[in-house]
Amino acid sequence: MKSRNNKNCLSEEIAKLRKKSLNYKKKYTIDQLNKPVSFWIKEERLLDEIGKEITIILRTRGCCWALENSGCSMCGYVEDANIDYVDPQQIINQFDYALDQKIDEINSDTNNYALKIFNSGSFFDSKEISEETRIHIYKRISEIPNIKEITFETRVEFINKNLLKQMLNYLENKYIELGIGLESVDDYIRNKYINKNLTFDKFMKAVKLIHEMDIGIKVYLLFKPPFLNEQGSIDDCIKSIKKLTESNINTISINPCNIQKGSLVESLWKQKKYRPPWFYSLFESFRQALKKEDFKKVRILCDPSGSGSKRGIHNCSSKDCNENMNKLLKNFILNQDLEELNKSESECICKKKYDIQKIQN
Numbered sequence: 052m053k054s055r056n057n058k059n060c061l062s063e064e065i066a067k068l069r070k071k072s073l074n075y076k077k078k079y080t081i082d083q084l085n086k087p088v089s090f091w092i093k094e095e096r097l098l099d100e101i102g103k104e105i106t107i108i109l110r111t112r113g114c115c116w117a118l119e120n121s122g123c124s125m126c127g128y129v130e131d132a133n134i135d136y137v138d139p140q141q142i143i144n145q146f147d148y149a150l151d152q153k154i155d156e157i158n159s160d161t162n163n164y165a166l167k168i169f170n171s172g173s174f175f176d177s178k179e180i181s182e183e184t185r186i187h188i189y190k191r192i193s194e195i196p197n198i199k200e201i202t203f204e205t206r207v208e209f210i211n212k213n214l215l216k217q218m219l220n221y222l223e224n225k226y227i228e229l230g231i232g233l234e235s236v237d238d239y240i241r242n243k244y245i246n247k248n249l250t251f252d253k254f255m256k257a258v259k260l261i262h263e264m265d266i267g268i269k270v271y272l273l274f275k276p277p278f279l280n281e282q283g284s285i286d287d288c289i290k291s292i293k294k295l296t297e298s299n300i301n302t303i304s305i306n307p308c309n310i311q312k313g314s315l316v317e318s319l320w321k322q323k324k325y326r327p328p329w330f331y332s333l334f335e336s337f338r339q340a341l342k343k344e345d346f347k348k349v350r351i352l353c354d355p356s357g358s359g360s361k362r363g364i365h366n367c368s369s370k371d372c373n374e375n376m377n378k379l380l381k382n383f384i385l386n387q388d389l390e391e392l393n394k395s396e397s398e399c400i401c402k403k404k405y406d407i408q409k410i411q412n
């Protein structure tokens with residue numbers, strides 16, 4: 052009974068903060084609804100090589116878990132959402148706008164590409180992305196030979212065999228991964244601290260179906276959820292990476308927690324009850340969780356939002372210290388080689404402060 056009350060309290064607090072933040076939100080104009088939130092191309096680790104990735108963030112009504120319930124404790128994505136219905140043609144226009152700007156660059160590049168479509172919710176939720184929009188997107192991607200890999204994100208409750216079959220019909224020559232926010236393999240951390248409303252069993256049922264259909268899975272892990280200290284988050288991350296590698300997950304993407312607007316994590320951070328993770332903790336997790344041979348079966352990704360800033364993963368306030376760590380992380384990801392994490396020329400003095408703080412906050 053006690054834990055049920057705790058859960059309700061957390062959920063209510065998240066909903067209250069979100070509502071307050073959304074009260075200040077301006078309505079998007081028609082022009083804004085015809086353009087994506089953002090899109091860019093950058094260097095990225097593809098399955099077997101270093102290549103490029105185009106990311107397109109679409110503006111939909113937003114994630115149902117955040118809109119119809121309370122949402123996850125670290126998430127502020129709904130701030131970018133329209134909240135009200137967005138016409139399917141507008142979402143098609145957003146996608147086309149981004150792709151049309153970048154298509155010549157992709158077609159003329161000698162690199163292979165991955166395409167990542169974010170809608171800060173679920174690609175297979177028809178209230179966000181209609182069937183007609185999904186089919187339009189599939190058709191356009193299928194016509195671009197340089198795009199070899201694609202990621203669509205979704206909560207597991209929207210995955211079903213018919214939707215996957217339909218997707219495969221259009222994209223049979225591409226490698227597809229479905230991105231699922233599991234955040235942690237620990238049910239308690241995921242549901243009591245993150246408020247994800249997802250059990251590991253339910254996740255594994257979805258994994259079975261996805262793998263049976265020969266589709267890949269990318270799992271997102273949240274590094275340092277609220278209510279865990281640095282050591283707790285290292286332990287959670289190691290346990291999660293090991294378990295997911297054993298479960299034949301194709302890609303594990305680690306997201307160091309950052310302070311997003313309107314989230315419970317932001318409120319804790321303002322009260323000095325939460326600090327985003329240190330790079331040292333993230334590197335220790337990688338070193339302890341992974342062995343050289345693991346990289347033959349799993350790809351590890353990590354591209355932290357707000358890296359080096361107060362709201363993102365950071366060490367001390369020294370620009371050099373954070374830039375150095377970021378460079379090591381980037382090279383580790385691009386090469387999938389743990390040795391890259393040890394290539395630091397010197398160690399910053401903040402390491403000593405970190406060692407003391409590690410078990411405290």
Ligand code: SF4
Nearest residue numbers: 114117122123126171
């Ligand atoms: S993290 Fe994902 S599932 Fe959770 S509220 Fe945000 S968009 Fe929705």
Ligand SMILES: [Zn+2]
Nearest residue numbers: 367372399401
């Ligand atoms: Zn430092």
